[in-house]
Amino acid sequence: MTEPDESRLVWEGRLLGVTVERWGDAEREIVEHPGAVAIVSVDTEGCVAFVRQLREATRRVLLELPAGTREAGEPPLETAQRELREECGLSGGEWRELAAFWTAPGFCRETMHVFLAEGVERGEASPDPDEQLEVVRVPAADLDAHLAEIEDAKTLVGVLLYLRAAAAAG
Amino acid sequence: MTEPDESRLVWEGRLLGVTVERWGDAEREIVEHPGAVAIVSVDTEGCVAFVRQLREATRRVLLELPAGTREAGEPPLETAQRELREECGLSGGEWRELAAFWTAPGFCRETMHVFLAEGVERGEASPDPDEQLEVVRVPAADLDAHLAEIEDAKTLVGVLLYLRAAAAAG
Numbered sequence: 001m002t003e004p005d006e007s008r009l010v011w012e013g014r015l016l017g018v019t020v021e022r023w024g025d026a027e028r029e030i031v032e033h034p035g036a037v038a039i040v041s042v043d044t045e046g047c048v049a050f051v052r053q054l055r056e057a058t059r060r061v062l063l064e065l066p067a068g069t070r071e072a073g074e075p076p077l078e079t080a081q082r083e084l085r086e087e088c089g090l091s092g093g094e095w096r097e098l099a100a101f102w103t104a105p106g107f108c109r110e111t112m113h114v115f116l117a118e119g120v121e122r123g124e125a126s127p128d129p130d131e132q133l134e135v136v137r138v139p140a141a142d143l144d145a146h147l148a149e150i151e152d153a154k155t156l157v158g159v160l161l162y163l164r165a166a167a168a169a170g
Numbered sequence: 171m172t173e174p175d176e177s178r179l180v181w182e183g184r185l186l187g188v189t190v191e192r193w194g195d196a197e198r199e200i201v202e203h204p205g206a207v208a209i210v211s212v213d214t215e216g217c218v219a220f221v222r223q224l225r226e227a228t229r230r231v232l233l234e235l236p237a238g239t240r241e242a243g244e245p246p247l248e249t250a251q252r253e254l255r256e257e258c259g260l261s262g263g264e265w266r267e268l269a270a271f272w273t274a275p276g277f278c279r280e281t282m283h284v285f286l287a288e289g290v291e292r293g294e295a296s297p298d299p300d301e302q303l304e305v306v307r308v309p310a311a312d313l314d315a316h317l318a319e320i321e322d323a324k325t326l327v328g329v330l331l332y333l334r335a336a337a338a339a340g
Contacts, residue, residue, distance in 0.1 A: 002229050011181035011188055013199040016277060018181055018188060021226060028226045029183040031201050033277070055275040056191060056198045059172050062275055069276070102322045103274045105225040105232055106239070107186060107203070110274060112323065152272045153282065153323035160330040167337075 004028075015069065033110035037080040038067035038154040040098065040162045041090050041117040046140050048162075049088045050155075053133035063136060063146075065114075065155045076100075076113035084117060088135050089125035093117045098161045103153055114158045116165075140166070174198075185239065203280035207250040208237035208324040210268065210332045211260050211287040216310050218332075219258045220325075223303035233306060233316075235284070235325045246270075246283035254287060258305050259295035263287045268331045273323055284328045286335075310336070 004021035009032075011018040017032035041049050055062045068083035070076060077095065085091045098114045127133055138146055143159055150156050174191035179202075181188040187202035211219050225232045238253035240246060247265065255261045268284045297303055308316055313329055320326050 002224070004226065010183075013180075013188070013190065014197075016188065016199045016201065018183070018186065020183065023224075023226050026226075027184075029186045030227045031186065031278070033274075036276070054172070054193075055272070056174065056193050056196075057200045057277055057279050058272055058275045062272070064275070067276070099326065101320070101326055102225070102228055102232070104203075104278065104280060105228045105234070105322045106206070106237070107227055108201070108274065108278070109227050150271070152275045153327060156269065156271055156327045157323060157330070160327070160334065164330065164333075 029107060031108040031110070033069075033108060034072065035070045035076070035111045035113075036067060036103075036154075037070065037076045037083065037113045037115065038065040038158055039080050039084045039115050039117055040065060040158045041084055041088070041093070041120045042140055043090060043120050043122055043137070047137040048140050048143060049084075049090060050136045050138060051087055051133045052136050053131065060151075062151050063149050063155075064152055065158050067154060077115065080113070080115045080117075084120070085123075086126050086128065087131075087133060089123045090117070090120040091123060093120035098165075099157055101157065112154050114154060114161070116162060199277060201278040201280070203239075203278060204242065205240045205246070205281045205283075206237060206273075206324075207240065207246050207253065207283045207285065208235040208328055209250050209254045209285050209287055210235060210328045211254055211258070211263070211290045212310055213260060213290050213292055213307070217307040218310050218313060219254075219260060220306040220308060221257055221303045222306050223301065230321075232321050233319050233325075234322055235328050237324060247285065250283070250285045250287075254290070255293075256296050256298065257301075257303060259293045260287070260290040261293060263290035268335075269327055271327065282324050284324060284331070286332060
């Protein structure tokens with residue numbers, strides 16, 4: 001059984017939607033989301049870029065990997081390269097996918113793709129006027145010391161996978 | 171500015187709700203969620219428990235850490251011990267928090283607490299009749315080989331932090 005018996009959209013906003021599905025005797029409330037990306041970038045000086053910004057849902061300022069929501073039909077790599085350029089002014093480099101996962105599979109259809117971009121070059125950022133963010137550069141060798149400051153899932157996954165790959169490479 | 175200018179609940183279900191908030195010129199759609207927990211458990215035979223179950227939102231069967239949603243006012247550790255006993259029949263042991271984080275801070279108020287429970291003892295599981303799940307025991311020494319099968323954020327964070335702590339302990 002991998003399709004619901006019944007599905008109805010009960011709320012629709014600009015970014016999100018909510019669907020209620022019936023699966024046999026169970027009813028599930030599901031958040032619709034277009035999917036997102038995040039990037040672990042290492043620039044030509046060996047620094048990883050983070051962004052510090054108010055996250056309204058949390059009521060707090062968080063230190064996160066640069067990230068963004070996919071446009072309809074946009075391949076994840078394209079979103080990632082666009083967001084890294086806009087938020088941090090970083091472009092070029094060698095890209096590969098570190099991980100792809102569900103952020104909250106119990107109730108949400110958001111998928112997250114995390115990329116590693118190595119050797120990116122610094123240029124001019126052009127953040128969305130709706131976003132007020134500060135770019136924070138952390139030397140890759142100091143990432144360990146910043147783990148305790150990280151408070152969101154995608155950033156934890158990205159940094160932990162990067163540290164693991166770096167350790168394996170010696 | 172850490173409070174919205176305006177906030178209204180636009181949809182409310184049994185588990186989730188949606189609030190639309192105005193922050194200056196920006197409008198944010200925010201999913202309300204009571205919070206959740208997940209557990210990396212190591213039993214007296216050195217195995218880590220996972221659960222394999224259909225996740226309706228993803229339309230797939232996922233291999234995840236045992237996890238659950240907090241009841242109103244329930245401390246995360248209490249939820250975690252209850253869920254591990256109910257889903258996997260595991261109890262006792264030494265517990266500590268591995269991490270606490272936002273699963274999707276761009277649009278959701280869910281917080282996730284991940285615990286490590288070492289030396290838990292095997293007993294009888296009593297899963298929710300609404301849940302059909304298979305318990306999968308993986309020797310802690312083989313966790314590495316299962317990383318590629320993991321497809322959700324909390325399980326990735328939990329397993330990566332456990333592997334990191336194990337590597338540091340030698």
